[in-house]
Amino acid sequence: MRDRAVFDTGVIVALYFEEDASERAVTAAGKYNPITLDIAAAEVGNVAWKRVVQFGEDKDAIWQSLSKCLEFIQSCTQISSMDLARLAYDIALENRTTFYDSLFLAAAESEKVPLLTLDRKMYEKAKGNLNVQMV
Helix, strand or coil: CCEEEEECHHHHHHHHCCCCCHHHHHHHHCCEEEEEECCHHHHHHHHHHHHHHCCCCCHHHHHHHHHHHHHHHHHCEEECCHHHHHHHHHHHHHHCCCHHHHHHHHHHHHHCCCEEECCHHHHHHHCCCCCEEEC
């Protein structure tokens, strides 16, 4: 049985949208049973919107990638961000990370599993105190 890990939105996006980190994300996804937050669908939807509206990418191609992201999120164990609010708040203040990032850190802490991220800034701030791994 594979170990479990929390996947932040950046890792999920890299799985299905062409990015420099896509290969690393796919490798990581093959190693873990994924956990994510209920807000991940909104976040990947926003990434898709930006790619079409701000960067002029093809809306049908982006829809295909977004659909795959959403299917992946449905296959994940999902945690309610509301259930993690207090822990995330404390983590945000202690590590000087955004509340949004701290929700993912709180998910990893509450589940006692690593957080997989592509966010170097968050990783650097949290690596000494929490189980966060760069993909």
